[in-house]
Amino acid sequence: MRILGISAFYHDSAAALIEDGRIVAAAQEERFTRQKHDPAFPTQAINYCLAEAGCRMADIDHVVFYDKPFLKFERLLETYLATSPRGFRSFKTAMPVWIKEKLFQKGVLRKQLGKIAGTRSWDGSLLFTEHHLAHAASAFFPSPFTSAAVLTMDGVGEWCTTSLGHGRGNDIEILKEIHFPHSLGLLYSAFTYYTGFKVNSGEYKLMGLAPYGRPLFVQTILDHLIDLKEDGSFRLDQRYFDYCTGLTMTSDAFHRLFGGGPRKPESPLTQREMDLAASIQVVTEEVVMRLARYARRETGERNLCLAGGVALNCVANGKLLKEGVFDEIWIQPAAGDAGGALGAALAVWHGYLDSARTVNGGDSMSGAYLGPKFGQDEIEQRLAAAGAIYNVLDDGALITSTVDSLAEEKAVGWMQGRMEFGPRALGGRSILGDPRSPTMQKTLNLKVKYRESFRPFAPSVRREDVADWFDIDTDSPYMLLVGDVLDRRRLRPNRDDEGLFGIDRLNVPRSEIPAVTHVDYSARVQTVHRDTNPRYWELLSAFKERTGCPVLVNTSFNVRGEPIVCTPEDAFRCFMGTEIERLVVGNCMLRKEDQPAALRQDYKDRFELD
Template identity: 85%
Template sequence: MRILGISAFYHDSAAAMVEDGRIVAAAQEERFTRKKHDASFPANAVGYCLAAAECDMADVDHVVFYDKPFLKFERLLETYLATSPRGFRSFRMAMPLWIKEKLFQKKLLRRHLGKLAGSKEWSGSLLFTEHHLAHAASAFFPSPFPSAAVLTMDGVGEWCTTSVGHGRDNDLEILKEIRFPHSLGLLYSAFTYYTGFKVNSGEYKVMGLAPYGRPQFAQKILDNLIDLKEDGSFRLDQRYFDYCAGLTMTSPAFHHLFGAEPRKPESPLTRREMDLAASIQAVTEEVVLKLARFARQETGERHLCLAGGVALNCVANGKLVRKRIFDEIWIQPAAGDAGGAVGAALAAWHGYLGHTRILDGQDRMAGAFLGPAFEQREIEKRLTASGAVYTVLDDDAVIARTVVDALVDDKAVGWMQGRMEFGPRALGGRSILGDPRSPTMQKTLNLKVKYRESFRPFAPSVRREDVAEWFDIDTDSPYMLLVADVLDRRKVPLGPDEAALFGIDRLNVPRSEIPAVTHVDYSARVQTVHQDTNPRYWALLSAFKERTGCPVLVNTSFNVRGEPIICTPEDAFHCFMGTEIECLAVGNCFLRKEDQPSHLRQDYKAQFELD
């Protein structure tokens, strides 16, 4: 039996195919259209999922959408009525789209699916699941746990913004909810907007900026914006926000409380923005910890599963692990709306159809490598058509040795191997790699390769068997969703003058044996690499360790600021030629920048809208 899950029409549209309970394919639409956070119907992602399952729409038993549009419309309508006449402008802008499309989403979906089926409309089984149930299903059903507490947190679905659930075998029950307008995700997004970053895109920048500041506004947030209870429940004072009735996240009262208007995007960052970021991060961590304690108490479970956009806050996740509230935690790698496609399909398979789970101690996301892969012959054909000059290295050991040569020579290497990752993190399938021991690599990658803000940190990839030798963590972190400190013995002591530095001035001070992946607070967003899920990347780390004694590499997503992560060999070559990446490995093909035709170089950073 085949079930196709779809998330669409808000942001990060995606599709996933579940075949007899097994996730066989999943991908975000943005990877195909090259439009960041693409919200359109995921026609390309669905087409890929059908191809991966070797079927067409006639062979799909159920299509499941991750949202209930009428419930969402009910929430919007009630919100506008409750805030009238102040919300009329927002109401006037939203209603034409709802009346034209979203109220008739079933018909719209059937029309899109019909195009893929080669007809005007598809007449198969179309199901809808609630947004947070899809999140919860994406967290629990692929996890390795027979039973677990389930915590979901995001901006808002239909009404729910936060849920605590309990999963047992194929049964998943939502026990408690917090409802709109009270939302931890929207609170964090309000500070994302206020500090000058883009909502639904820049939240991770706030998280990365937080260690540069001090949480001096945290108590002001707790005293004024959020009424937080011991069980993790909370209410937001709507006087300070404008997302219900207006077109921005924060209100004049918010600006008055914090003493200034929102920072203009792309303007210089000051100590104030750093302190605001540190403050909202501290409050978020406090809320998450209280919710987790409540979930443990309510369910009695020793395991926790997480999903929803807030579950991408890897700093909060790392703190949750260190507090030992639960014995083990599993986080859906596509925790945001894209993962709702997986959750919707699994909710139908286990909940609607009642199939039991297959439990063997492994998670069912297959390392998140669920996207397209390209055979070597096709890679060569596509690169040749793009004008690329490459050498084919037939032996895996030669590929690893050649890439290691480039890395120890302080070069940035584009690395495209195997299936594309599902979710927002590059995990060694579509990555840009560097030597973590280099004191200049972090700055070089940010400014000359990624074309992004200099303060943003990079993640370390490390072999799972070596992680405890370098970081204060000894658990699986395959999806780069846990932050841990670099071990004390790997740190470099700071002199008095260095320790006195504040903000961005701290960026260029090496503070460990692996400075390129050590953030200013000695933390790192750790990815453990496992031989069974990514053997070629694991082999590269092994070769790098054999050469240098260090089993760690800098791993950042293969894209520039504002661009989706690459999907195809052509995407990889274009990004390679448009940036200062010096070498590129695609399958068995190895490319050096100096060998490429000069007329193919381009100013890549100007091609994408800033995120």
């Protein structure tokens, strides 16, 4: 039994294929088209999934879409009517697209699937699942738990913005929902927009900016924007927002409340933006904490599963873990809309088809390494065709040479095995660096990633070493939990540094691993496991043997505005367009100084800013 799940037409389109309940493949369309957050029908992602499974569209038993278009249309229409005439401008913009395409999405999907099948229209079983059920299924069914509370939180699906479910065996019962326009995701996105970042893209920047600020506006938010109850339920005062009636997130009332209009994108950041970021982060954490406490009381469960875009807020997740509301937390690595493709497929397998579920002590995501991989012969052929100069090394020499480069504080592009599913690079498509270097963070941000200097980097650490460096001792394979660097690993700032505020705090070394230690001593930890990524684990082991440090800087292999690289050609282009000094693809080692000068590129302005 093969089931193909699809998410599309909003952002982060993706496809996922399961076979008899086993996750065979999953990937975002952006990785193939090279368009960040590509919302288009995921033709190339589907073709990849079919190839990975060794089948054709004719061999697919069910295709399932990750939300219900008619329910979403109902929500849009009711919202426009309820806010008339203020909502007319938004109504006028949206309706032609809905009438032309989205209202008849079933036909659009069949036509697109037919193109892949080589026919005019695909006539197989086409199913639809509700958006938040897809999120809940993506959270619970791949988790290592036989039963758990399930929280989903995002901007909005059809009507639902937050749901509490109870997962048991192969069943998820949705117990409570919060509906549009009351949305924690949209509240956070409103501050993303107001502080000058791009909605549905820059929320993680807001989270990274928060530790530079002071939570001065928390009470203002709680007094005016959100009516938060003890059980985590809430309502937003729509006078301060414009997402229902206009084409922006915040209203004039919002701007008056916070003393001015939104920051212009790419303009200098001020202490005000940092304080706003700190404030909305504190409020978000409080909402999540109250929802979690209620979920524990309501379900009686000791385990929690999370999905939806808000579940990518790894700072809130780390606070939740530390609070001990639940014994264990598992978060879907593709928590946003891309993961809805996988959740939709699993919802059909377990819910619609009532198939049994087996739990074997670990999750079923295969470390999130569910994307394309390339054999050594193919890697060499592709690199040679691109004009690359490389040496082929055996496994031991490859690890040794890479450790040499890292210990010399070189930036290393690292492309190995299958590509990751979800927004995080996890050692399959990563840029690596020495975390002990006090200049590595700035170098990677400004000279390699071409992004804002304030943004932190994550540490990869062997699972068996994590508790020796960070205040968490649990699995965090998907970089979705934040912990603090241990006290004994920290460096105390001198008196001159103690009084610094904002970005001025960036260049103060704070620990033995300053490149991955944020200004509040926090770190977005990835634990690396030998069974899911043996080569990356071996690299960390060799680096530890050489330096005494089992940690590496791990950031996604791309530049700002570019999707994470997928193919050897993508990796080589990014290598040649940035100041990455070494590239390791499979067993091929490339040195920048050996490459033809004519192949150098300027990647800095190649992609639209995120």
